[in-house]
Amino acid sequence: MDLDFTPADDAFRAEVRDWLATHVPDVPLPSLETAEGFAAHREWERTLSADRWSVVSWPEEYGGRGVPLLHWLIFEEEYYAAGAPGRVSQNGISLLAPTLLEHGSAQQCARILPPMASGEVIWAQAWSEPEAGSDLASLTSTAVRAEGGWRISGQKTWSSRAAFADRAFGLFRSDPGADRPHRGLTYLMFPLDAEGVTVRPIGRLDGKPAFAELFLDEVFVPDEDVIGEPHQGWRVAMSTAGDERGLTLRSPGRFTAAAERLTALWRQHADPADSALRDRVADAVIGARAYQLFAYAGVSALAAGVDTGGRASGASSSLNKIFWSELDIALHEAALDVLGPLGELSDGAPDAPDGGAWAEGYTFSLAGPVYAGTNEIQRDIVAERLLGLPKGRR
Amino acid sequence: MRFLLDPETRDFARSLDGMLGAAGTEGAVRAWAAGDHGPGRALWARLSDSGVFGLAVPERYQGLGPLPVELTVAFEVLGRHAVPGPVVETVAAAALLGRHAEASGADPVGGGLLAEIASGKRSASLQLAAQGPYALDADAADAVLVVEGDTLRIAAGWGPVQPSADPARRLAAPQVGTVLAQGPEVTAAAAHAADVAALMTAAQALGVGRKLLAGTVEHVKQRAQFGVQVGSFQAVKHRLADTLLGLEFAAPLVHAAALALAGCSPDAGREVAAAKVAAGEAAYRASRTALQLHGALGYTDELGLSLWIRKARPLRDAWGTPAACRARVLSAAGTEATA
Known part of the structure; x- marks a missing residue:
């Protein structure tokens, strides 16, 4: 058992980091949930894809690099650590593409995946x-x-x-x-x-x-x-739903990066004597690390062909989904509390700290326990498929 | 990267689990709680035959270690079986003596304590003054070590046994005894021992939590009310799902902390603290779930599972309270206080 990266892993990480350092926009793009922001994020997808960074784990013929899942995790860690824009193509990339790769025809993959990779079709x-x-x-x-x-x-x-x-x-x-x-x-x-x-x-x-x-x-x-x-x-859709709940929709890198930023925010602004707030910041850091390690374990098990704890059954993607969606909210709530009276400023407010990133992130996080199958349904799945409890009325 | 237990480690855990399952630890736990150490000592001998204590002792002193990953796996099994006695303290004492011997060239206790820990001939308890006033099972341990500041002593005796919330944990304040060693090597070795103790406690808590979850799942499958299994109710299911969630996400933190200790990583202290918080809280939540979902049965000491229910809270707080560990998680690299 080890957590060591090989020289090849490190080289990949360095390549990602170098590219991001020269390409990530200095000024954050407008929210991707607006017409202007959507267009700007589509343009960013084009930039990513021009250098084959939009879908690194896909086969090369569809615009990817064919790298193993561990490298995708590394890519995501670097991507969010660099403060790169949100992915407007996320739903296609993490929900439709895995379904096409598993159930679609070669003709469909060839027709649909490359324009998805380039942001041409969202x-x-x-x-x-x-x-x-x-x-x-x-x-x-x-x-x-x-x-x-x-x-x-x-x-x-x-x-x-x-x-x-x-x-x-x-x-x-x-x-x-x-x-x-x-x-x-x-x-x-x-x-x-x-x-x-x-x-x-x-x-x-x-x-x-x-x-x-x-x-x-x-x-x-x-x-x-x-x-x-x-x-x-x-049957086809359930494989997609599993992907959505699982790793690919919200990678650990998002949370490890957000936890780093939260820690920096806390060091800069918080009252060190406020131990209740300190504990919540610590819990966000611990949670992000736990999710990262859980993913490393999952990727290692997949690579070794070992099924530990029902991972292959798909039910562990429900564990993942509950975990990251609730971590996301707790992390952003802690950030807003660190910001105190400035925490209520919306992402459009001129005085909003960090360009409104915390406010936008908080609003975004609130939907997590609802979409991709509510957390109530996920808990039913965990209880029935991982703990073997009897089915009951929902 | 292969963040996955090796097949040999998994086999080791399985055989240890089988041995303790066959031995039936419940009687030994109840006897230990009543002050009868006989069955617990017999269990100790079987543990050392399985090689558990050797994992903590360097090869120079007839051990196989130190092997933190294998130790955490073993301690998770010990927790699952609620093994009584100063198991954490013995391993932490071995870590302290081993680390000190590495720095100073000699086992400070002399008389071959390290080798005898490895062989299971002697047990030890340990009190680090910075962590609290008591040593666990001082009356049962063959040696009680005490570190205060940069001074290591062997206790001359101990005060009255103080009952714990977990009846199988018996606490006593050591009395000042002979100085064995003094200096910065002691301080450093004690800090390392505190990390090892915290991690072993976390691993034990994880095992306690898993046992509580499994026992409670069995119960709610069998118990019927309103004509159906209570485990079919959503409120019950969701509480159990959350309990599993806590344990599943604590386990990788425990293994990562073991790897950090094994590799002498500068992040080891923070990794251990994160594991201790997550495993301690997850096990405690499991004990609350077990108590609640067993109904009134869960509030009786007749229930076998009560031995685990009562263990979870003390383990959450022993060798690093959640508050202390959370503060440590946020300590900047290189600035964390040593124990």
Whole structure:
């Protein structure tokens, strides 16, 4: 057992760090949940991808570097430590791409992944519906067979990034006669500017249009935009949902970097005699380190082909999700408390500390325990699949 | 990087677990709590046969160590079986003597204490004045070492036994005895011993927490109310899920701290402190969960699991309180106070 990096690991880290040092914008980009910020972040994706840094763990043919997962973790540590911009392509990269690589055809991968890597096409997810949230399998949007494809109708909602994104992916009921709710669903991709699509942006808690409602009226989707077999969408989607909950959506690097910044903020501003606040800062540092080590252990187990503690079952991604989402909030709450009376200034306020990064980060963190499967559902999954407790009513 | 226990280490843990499971530690724990050390000493002999104490002693003194990673794995198993006695203190004393011998060239106690710890012939307790006034199980240990400032003494005796919240932990204040060694080597060796003690306590707490979780999961699967297993209720499930979460994210901190100690990393103190906070808090939360989900049964000393329920809180606070450890986590590199 060791935590040692090889010279090759160190060289990779140094290369990432050098590139970031010369390319990360000096002035933070505007929030990616605004039209102006979305465009600026898309441009940043282009910059990343021009030097093959946007999707390092992907195969080279799709714009990646084919590096092992450990190097992706290293990349993420350096990326967030450098204060680089948020990733506007995150949902496509960490949710759709793993699904395509596992279930998609070679033709689909070749057509869809390179423009995703370059930021040319930015993806939104279209899972939830007004009456289907945690109980996703109860969804009622339909896909009806048509010449050469499908026509999709219905309403999707809480669709992250959909206000400004180019395309979306989601599940649709293709076989209304199936005997169980999660059977007879098909996984489809569609353009958000297609005929029959209406996008109504929804303001998140601070009013920024971070997600949208999608109204779909007989939107045509060609067969080539079905992922996996028709009616098998649930199985395909669950692998994506696992990725979302797990490591790839929120890497440990985000939290180790944020914990470093919190510690610096605390040293600079806090009253050292306030031990209650000190304890919470310490807990954020400990939590970030724990998540980093948990990920190193997971990556090591994967590389060694060992399943420790049900990691391969996917249920451990639920542990991950609960952990990072609650750590994120606790960390930002501690930061706001360190800032005292300045903590309430929103990210748009001229006097907001650190350019409003803490305020923006706090607002962003509040959604964590809700999206990607609420933490209540995740705790059910942990209890049932990792502890073997009986299923009960939700 | 391979942040994964080696197969040999896992096998070692499995065989230790099997041995202690077959020995049935509960009776020894209850006897120990009543002041009868006989069954506990028999257990001690079996532990040393398994090589546990040798892991703490350098090879020059007939040990196999020091091997912090293997020790933490062993101590997690000891916690799972609630093994009584000054196990942490014996290993910490070995760390102190071993580190001092490395610096000064000789075992300060003489008489081969280090070698006899390795062979299981003698046990030791340890009091570091900076950490508190008591030594654990001074009445059962074969030697009681005391460090105050830069002075190492062997205790001449001890005061009355003070019962702990964990009845198997028996505390007593050592009496001033003969000076064995003095100087900066003692201070440095004692700081190292404090780290080892904190880490072993963290590992033990992790084992205590895992035992509490497993026992409680079994209980809620069997116990029925309103016509269904109580483990099917969300409030019960979520509390158990949170308990697992705490333990799962504490475990890698414990292993990383062991690696830091093994590699004499400058971050070792902070890594140990982080592990101690996380494991101590996770085990304590597990004990609260166990008590609550066993209902009134959980509040009785007849319940076997009560031995673990009562152990969690003292382990959380022994060898570094959460507050002290959290402060240490934030201490800047090179500035942390030594014990």
